[in-house]
Amino acid sequence: MSNSKVIALLQELSNSSTLPPYDEETVRETGQEINNTHSEIIQLFAETPAKERKRLGSSVVVRHHTIARNKRCILAYLKNRIDVIKQLRWELDNSIPEDVMQNFGSKEGEFLVKYDEILTQYIDDVGVDLCKDLQGPPQVLYIQARVLEDCQLPGDDQEEGRLLKKGTEHFLKRSDVEGLIRAGVLQHVI
Amino acid sequence: MQSLSTLSKIDDLKFFCGDEKITIQPKFQLKEAIFIGGTYGPFNSIEQCDVPFWLALELKRKQKCHIIVPEWLQADNLEKSYTTELAKKVGDPYEVLPYHYIEMATQLLEYASDDIPNVVKVRRLLEDLWTASITAGTSMIELNNLTGMELHNIRPIITQALTQFQTLSDSMLSQ
Amino acid sequence: MHFEALPTKRLPAQFTANNEFKLLDLILSNDIIDAEDEGGKGSLVQKIKTAALNERSAPELLEYKEELVDQIKQSLRSQKQRINGPFTEFQFEEKLFTSFQQMEIDRISYLLRSYLRSRIVKIEKHHSKFVSDETYHQRLSPSEQKFAQSYTDLIKSHYRESFLQSLPDRVNSGEEDAMTARINLDEYVICRVLERIGQIELDDQTDEFAELNENDVVLIRYRPIQHLLVEGKVELL
Numbered sequence: 106m107s108n109s110k111v112i113a114l115l116q117e118l119s120n121s122s123t124l125p126p127y128d129e130e131t132v133r134e135t136g137q138e139i140n141n142t143h144s145e146i147i148q149l150f151a152e153t154p155a156k157e158r159k160r161l162g163s164s165v166v167v168r169h170h171t172i173a174r175n176k177r178c179i180l181a182y183l184k185n186r187i188d189v190i191k192q193l194r195w196e197l198d199n200s201i202p203e204d205v206m207q208n209f210g211s212k213e214g215e216f217l218v219k220y221d222e223i224l225t226q227y228i229d230d231v232g233v234d235l236c237k238d239l240q241g242p243p244q245v246l247y248i249q250a251r252v253l254e255d256c257q258l259p260g261d262d263q264e265e266g267r268l269l270k271k272g273t274e275h276f277l278k279r280s281d282v283e284g285l286i287r288a289g290v291l292q293h294v295i
Numbered sequence: 296m297q298s299l300s301t302l303s304k305i306d307d308l309k310f311f312c313g314d315e316k317i318t319i320q321p322k323f324q325l326k327e328a329i330f331i332g333g334t335y336g337p338f339n340s341i342e343q344c345d346v347p348f349w350l351a352l353e354l355k356r357k358q359k360c361h362i363i364v365p366e367w368l369q370a371d372n373l374e375k376s377y378t379t380e381l382a383k384k385v386g387d388p389y390e391v392l393p394y395h396y397i398e399m400a401t402q403l404l405e406y407a408s409d410d411i412p413n414v415v416k417v418r419r420l421l422e423d424l425w426t427a428s429i430t431a432g433t434s435m436i437e438l439n440n441l442t443g444m445e446l447h448n449i450r451p452i453i454t455q456a457l458t459q460f461q462t463l464s465d466s467m468l469s470q
Numbered sequence: 471m472h473f474e475a476l477p478t479k480r481l482p483a484q485f486t487a488n489n490e491f492k493l494l495d496l497i498l499s500n501d502i503i504d505a506e507d508e509g510g511k512g513s514l515v516q517k518i519k520t521a522a523l524n525e526r527s528a529p530e531l532l533e534y535k536e537e538l539v540d541q542i543k544q545s546l547r548s549q550k551q552r553i554n555g556p557f558t559e560f561q562f563e564e565k566l567f568t569s570f571q572q573m574e575i576d577r578i579s580y581l582l583r584s585y586l587r588s589r590i591v592k593i594e595k596h597h598s599k600f601v602s603d604e605t606y607h608q609r610l611s612p613s614e615q616k617f618a619q620s621y622t623d624l625i626k627s628h629y630r631e632s633f634l635q636s637l638p639d640r641v642n643s644g645e646e647d648a649m650t651a652r653i654n655l656d657e658y659v660i661c662r663v664l665e666r667i668g669q670i671e672l673d674d675q676t677d678e679f680a681e682l683n684e685n686d687v688v689l690i691r692y693r694p695i696q697h698l699l700v701e702g703k704v705e706l707l
Contacts, residue, residue, distance in 0.1 A: 136636035143638045172641055179633050180649050187628065191594070212632045216624065223620040227590070230613035232543065233579070235587050242310035243576040247569045267554040274562075276569030313577065314515060323563045330574050331545045332515045338563075349577065353570055359563070 108171075111135055111178040118182060124189050127210030132182070135175050142168050186210075190217050194224065195236055247276045249294040256290045258282070309402065312395035313349030318363040321354070348399060355407050362407045367392055368400060370413045373420040380427040397425060515578060518542050520705050522585040527706035528699065529657040529692050531592045531600070534611045535585075542582050546575055589614065597622045598650045655693045660707045662687045667703055670694055 114131050146168050149161055190213060193201050199221070209217070228235055251274045258266035259281055269275060274294060285291045314332070320343050327336030335346045343363060346354070354360040366372055376392060393399065400421050408414045521535050553568045593600055593614060600606050600618040610618060629649075634642045663686040672678040672694050682688070682698075687707065698704045 132633055133636070136633060139637050139641065143641060176637070176641065177648075180629060183629060183632055184649050187625075210632065212628060216628050219624050220621075223617060223624065226620075227613055227617040230616070231539075231586060231611075233582055233586060235583055235590070238580045238583055241306040242580050243573075244306075247573070275565050278569075278572065310577070310580070311519065314519070325563050325567070328567050328570070330571060331549050331578060332513060332574060349573070350570060353573065357566060359566070 108175065108178075111175060111182070114182055115178060115185075118185055124186065124193075124205060124208050126208040127186070127213060129210055132179055135179050139172050139175055142172050186213065187216055187220075191220060193217075194221055196239060198236060248279050248282070250275060250277050250282060250286065250291040251294050252290070253292055254290050256285060258285075308395070309398050312398040312402075313347060313352075315348045315393065315395055315399065316345045317348045317351045317365060317399075318343050318345050319351050319354060319360040320363060321360045323359050348402075352402060352406050355410075362403065362410045364403070364411050365393075365399075367396060368403065368411065368417060370416045370420060373417060373424060377420055377424045377427060380424060397421075514538075514541055514545060515581075518578065518581045518585060522581045522588065524699060524706045525585055525588040525592075527659050529655060529659070530653050530696075531589060531596070531606060531609055533609045533700070534589070534614065536611060539582070539585075539611075542578065546578060546582075549575055590617070593618050594621060595651045596653055597625065599653065655696065657692050658689055659692050659695070660687065660689050661695055661699075661704045662707055663704050665703050667698060670698070 110131055114128055117125050146165055149164060150158065153161055190209070193205065194217060201217075206214070252269045252271050255269065255271050257268050258277070266281075269291075277291075282291055286293055320340075321338035322340060323338060324340070325336055325338040327334055328338070330347075330350075332347060335350070336344060338344060351360065351362050355362055367376070403411065404414070404418055404421075411417055517535075517538055521538060525532055549571060553571045593610070596606075597618055600610060600615075601622045607615065607618075630642075663682045663684055666684045667682040669679045669681055672680050672691070680688070680690070680694075682704075695704055699706065
């Protein structure tokens with residue numbers, strides 16, 4: 106019985122702070138074992154004459170439970186992994202590091218692509234960027250900046266950024282204008 | 296997906312108290328300002344006006360206003376609240392201070408301490424008050440007459456909740 | 471809420487470099503003002519805040535607040551357009567207030583995002599329920615319905631292709647549903663009572679009752695206050 110192997114798999118996942126490599130081998134072996142156990146049940150039935158089948162009771166029940174348990178463990182393994190993958194999509198959008206992606210199973214890679222599709226579709230439908238402020242409420246720092254050359258601020262999901270005229274001063278979100286300050290288009294006043 | 300289903304954390308509590316109204320004395324002139332949450336003003340140096348707490352803090356940070364200390368944060372009122380808190384027993388209703396009084400007080404002490412008369416005393420009274428309210432409310436709950444199994448059942452819930460509460464209060468005080 | 475009266479339409483006629491015209495007078499049109507409105511308790515901001523907190527704390531998904539979400543989005547859009555005009559000649563205070571107005575937009579956007587995100591979290595957690603149970607299905611917005619359906623399909627095909635298809639026919643189905651969390655209406659919640667309610671039944675087995683008065687804050691099972699939440703007589707904290 107590879108039950109202990111499946112449990113070890115779940116323990117590894119729950120103790121790990123990152124996503125461990127997908128264990129295709131154990132998933133496949135457990136599937137194979139379920140098939141074997143299932144064949145045993147069928148064989149038990151086939152070997153036993155109809156009127157004696159009552160005495161099979163416990164051997165069949167135990168095998169059914171083994172199947173159910175193994176199946177449940179693997180599904181829990183799959184589910185907990187895609188929970189992590191979903192979280193990666195929310196937090197990192199499309200910039201999930203290569204070394205994390207390498208630990209995905211082949212189906213998990215497909216899952217991420219499709220999940221990204223349906224989530225992006227929903228976000229487009231509702232017109233609100235849901236992936237902002239995931240860590241908590243906005244605590245935005247504003248700075249006063251002088252405009253050295255005409256320029257346009259970065260926009261957001263709904264609007265174009267506003268136009269700034271040379272020689273004027275504004276209070277602007279620091280995160281919005283860091284690039285413009287580095288480029289020398291804006292000057293940080295206070 | 297912990298970060299998505301965020302339960303109320305301290306940052307959120309601080310954020311939510313931002314919508315409470317507070318009175319300021321502006322140090323600038325402006326006829327009025329229209330926000331989604333309402334229209335505020337007129338702002339001038341002779342009239343006081345009410346604005347949301349978050350806006351008051353921003354104006355204060357830019358040195359554009361004095362914040363008028365709310366009554367409950369004045370030393371004599373805090374003293375009264377403290378006396379009531381000490382006298383009350385477990386199960387008595389909590390003292391009627393604003394729902395967000397701790398979050399507001401800590402931010403006022405942080406950003407507008409020069410607007411608070413007797414600030415040292417106020418700070419001390421707040422600490423006393425908070426300690427007293429924890430003591431009255433939660434540092435001990437009687438668990439007489441509970442069986443082993445009953446205790447076992449409630450232990451994780453109660454201990455986690457109270458520990459969380461303690462952590463919350465410690466971090467509020469340390470700020 | 472009317473969206474037609476954009477400042478950009480009125481601006482050119484009124485706005486000249488020399489007049490005393492002020493940004494904050496310009497934005498003095500009342501299509502975005504969030505006064506204590508006719509329909510309900512409290513302001514728009516208060517409503518989205520309550521909705522976000524209720525949705526965050528309730529163990530089940532609540533009815534989608536379509537009108538509220540639309541109103542909030544509209545207000546955000548109008549206000550953004552107001553403050554994003556190419557204004558350049560204003561006083562220090564006016565520019566300062568533009569940044570404050572932007573901060574308010576950020577604050578309200580956060581509440582809106584929290585609200586919608588809490589819903590998506592619940593839809594994913596109980597996905598098959600929203601596809602199979604008509605009552606719950608009705609509580610979703612059309613976009614959420616689409617999301618719930620696609621998500622359920624995706625999860626099912628992922629389990630199937632990764633594992634279940636390798637199993638014998640008799641045991642390869644059924645448990646996808648078992649892998650979605652049950653909605654537990656007996657979870658405890660912290661709720662504030664908004665108006666006097668009087669006695670409510672806590673448990674029909676034991677005939678336990680509780681008296682709920684205005685401003686009470688109680689730790690209570692969700693089920694007995696479920697209908698009070700829908701009626702807006704209590705809010706969750």
